[in-house]
Amino acid sequence: MTPTLTISRLTKHFHSVEALNQVSLSLQPGKRAALLGHNGAGKSTMMKIILGLIPFDSGDVTVCGEAPGSAAARMQVAYLPENVAFHPALTGEEQIRHYLSLRGENPRNAPELLARVGLAHAARRRIGTYSKGMRQRVGLAQTLIGRPRLLVLDEPTSGLDPVSRRDFYDLLDGLSADGTTILLSSHVLTEVEARTDSILILSGGQLVAEGTLADLRARAALPIMLLVRPAAAHAAPLAAAFPEAVVGADGLLRISCAQAQKLPLLARITARGADVADFDVIPPSLEDIYSHFSRRDGQ
Amino acid sequence: MSRILATGITEFRISFRNRWVLIATGMMVLFALVLAAAGSAPTGDVGVDRLSVTVASLTSLAVYLVPLLALLMSFDAVAGEVERGTLPLLLTYPVSRLEILLGKLLAHLAILALAVTLGYGAALVVAIWSDPGAIEGIGSLWRLIWSSVLLGATFLGAGYALSALARRPSGAAGLAIALWLVAVVLYDLSLLALIVTDGGGAFTTQALPIALLANPADAFRVFNLSAGEAVAAAGGIGGAAGAVPLWQSATSLFAWPLLAIALALAAFRKVTP
Numbered sequence: 001m002t003p004t005l006t007i008s009r010l011t012k013h014f015h016s017v018e019a020l021n022q023v024s025l026s027l028q029p030g031k032r033a034a035l036l037g038h039n040g041a042g043k044s045t046m047m048k049i050i051l052g053l054i055p056f057d058s059g060d061v062t063v064c065g066e067a068p069g070s071a072a073a074r075m076q077v078a079y080l081p082e083n084v085a086f087h088p089a090l091t092g093e094e095q096i097r098h099y100l101s102l103r104g105e106n107p108r109n110a111p112e113l114l115a116r117v118g119l120a121h122a123a124r125r126r127i128g129t130y131s132k133g134m135r136q137r138v139g140l141a142q143t144l145i146g147r148p149r150l151l152v153l154d155e156p157t158s159g160l161d162p163v164s165r166r167d168f169y170d171l172l173d174g175l176s177a178d179g180t181t182i183l184l185s186s187h188v189l190t191e192v193e194a195r196t197d198s199i200l201i202l203s204g205g206q207l208v209a210e211g212t213l214a215d216l217r218a219r220a221a222l223p224i225m226l227l228v229r230p231a232a233a234h235a236a237p238l239a240a241a242f243p244e245a246v247v248g249a250d251g252l253l254r255i256s257c258a259q260a261q262k263l264p265l266l267a268r269i270t271a272r273g274a275d276v277a278d279f280d281v282i283p284p285s286l287e288d289i290y291s292h293f294s295r296r297d298g299q
Numbered sequence: 300m301s302r303i304l305a306t307g308i309t310e311f312r313i314s315f316r317n318r319w320v321l322i323a324t325g326m327m328v329l330f331a332l333v334l335a336a337a338g339s340a341p342t343g344d345v346g347v348d349r350l351s352v353t354v355a356s357l358t359s360l361a362v363y364l365v366p367l368l369a370l371l372m373s374f375d376a377v378a379g380e381v382e383r384g385t386l387p388l389l390l391t392y393p394v395s396r397l398e399i400l401l402g403k404l405l406a407h408l409a410i411l412a413l414a415v416t417l418g419y420g421a422a423l424v425v426a427i428w429s430d431p432g433a434i435e436g437i438g439s440l441w442r443l444i445w446s447s448v449l450l451g452a453t454f455l456g457a458g459y460a461l462s463a464l465a466r467r468p469s470g471a472a473g474l475a476i477a478l479w480l481v482a483v484v485l486y487d488l489s490l491l492a493l494i495v496t497d498g499g500g501a502f503t504t505q506a507l508p509i510a511l512l513a514n515p516a517d518a519f520r521v522f523n524l525s526a527g528e529a530v531a532a533a534g535g536i537g538g539a540a541g542a543v544p545l546w547q548s549a550t551s552l553f554a555w556p557l558l559a560i561a562l563a564l565a566a567f568r569k570v571t572p
């Protein structure tokens with residue numbers, strides 16, 4: 001299958017700032033990719049380049065087989081900017097009708113699109129009176145116009161309440177099942193974990209990690225944490241048996257170990273028998289994995 | 300074409316909600332009525348119908364008011380979209396920058412056409428009411444309407460160009476006012492000063508006609524005054540109207556809007572969101 005989006009060795013400078021440095025990636029049809037990275041990592045810059053809004057210094061970008069920003073590419077790509085804005089004097093319905101006409105679609109579909117993002121009740125009110133989340137939904141509604149082959153969403157869930165976030169990812173699942181490729185950026189790692197196929201981490205303009213969450217977890221090889229609760233009055237002998245453990249103020253022993261050491265350590269703990277009241281195994285969190293890659297190139 | 304129309308409809312709606320339609324028509328009607336009332340005083344033996352006299356004074360009014368309205372409507376066109384942050388999303392749609400500009404132009408021209416038609420129409424009603432024979436001058440009124448729309452198109456295009464150059468509404472507003480002052484007020488004042496010092500010499504006979512054609516507002520004035528029969532009723536720069544052939548002022552009138560839109564497009568193409 002030909003990829004919907006191909007980027008190779010993309011570099012972009014803003015005066016002295018190196019916003020993107022030799023970034024290469026490709027996205028297959030129907031894939032949902034999450035773009036993660038610290039503030040100023042270059043996520044929005046990369047998206048604007050994909051849309052042809054800003055020029056780049058060097059490298060190659062191909063969107064649906066076309067040059068970014070060409071008329072043919074714009075027909076097939078939909079975008080949600082990070083701070084989406086509309087004219088406050090227009091109603092939600094009028095704004096969507098306008099966007100439908102620009103894409104050559106029937107403007108009568110506007111109410112249906114707004115209903116899909118849960119805005120049917122406010123369709124006839126001016127956007128100037130909308131809350132931030134409602135404006136964000138108008139922005140989402142306009143990305144659903146036509147049948148875009150590539151959706152580029154810059155922090156699409158910012159401003160959405162938890163239930164709307166879930167509904168939004170349900171909507172994306174339906175679109176990607178129909179073959180739409182989705183590239184979204186986010187700072188909310190938990191939602192990205194469950195609802196996307198692959199993760200891209202940008203740091204200081206460089207693509208420092210790419211793959212499924214399982215890939216990244218294995219590559220990071222971060223230590224596992226074991227929490228051991230000593231039985232009453234057995235704290236001292238237990239602590240003596242595990243000199244590597246850190247004893248917290250709560251009396252719990254925290255032992256950090258590499259993946260390969262997990263089972264031997266468990267054997268040592270169970271061997272203590274009555275000294276141990278309880279224990280927990282805590283795998284590295286998504287935040288840990290993210291910071292491992294994001295910090296690697298110095299932040 | 301449908302994208303231009305869709306943009307035009309949306310822009311018209313926005314201008315309507317921003318009260319621009321009301322302000323523009325209100326101003327034109329008010330000023331036209333004042334002029335018509337002043338012109339309907341018994342003039343005796345001018346020898347032309349009353350409406351032609353009114354058209355001559357409406358021409359002087361339009362030279363100031365139409366460019367002003369056009370610039371006020373257009374200075375926000377690009378800078379406002381940049382400031383509101385609506386431009387990046389719009390530019391990812393399959394619509395060209397020329398289509399965006401033409402859509403805005405369509406809406407703003409419709410508003411201007413409405414305003415001048417209602418304004419001049421009000422003056423026509425007053426003129427016919429005081430002298431039924433004034434209907435003979437209807438041709439010059441019609442000419443005034445369409446040439447006003449062309450003059451408006453020129454300054455709308457110039458306003459878009461300034462809007463794209465400034466990228467901020469406040470800067471664009473300043474540039475628009477400066478352009479109005481220079482093109483409509485200072486230009487004529489300096490021509491008058493030159494005519495006076497020249498005293499009918501080479502400047503008045505050779506350079507003045509070119510200077511009049513080079514300024515869209517003067518070309519508009521000269522066109523309407525020399526086409527009408529009331530040249531004598533107009534003083535100042537208008538008095539020179541007879542020196543410029545009609546086809547030349549008409550050409551200037553039609554060429555300026557195209558040039559202004561081309562400038563606006565060139566400036567808009569330089570805007571990166």
Ligand SMILES: Nc1ncnc2c1ncn2[C@@H]1O[C@H](COP(=O)(O)OP(=O)(O)OP(=O)(O)O)[C@@H](O)[C@H]1O
Nearest residue numbers: 014017019037038039040041042043044045046082
């Ligand atoms: N128009 C611009 N002019 C100058 N520098 C810019 C411009 N746009 C972006 N930058 C710089 O490029 C870098 C990347 O910015 P970008 O907006 O892509 O970050 P981001 O990853 O989207 O961050 P965030 O998570 O805060 O949205 C930053 O250092 C920023 O200052």
Ligand SMILES: [Mg+2]
Nearest residue numbers: 043044045082
């Ligand atoms: Mg960003």
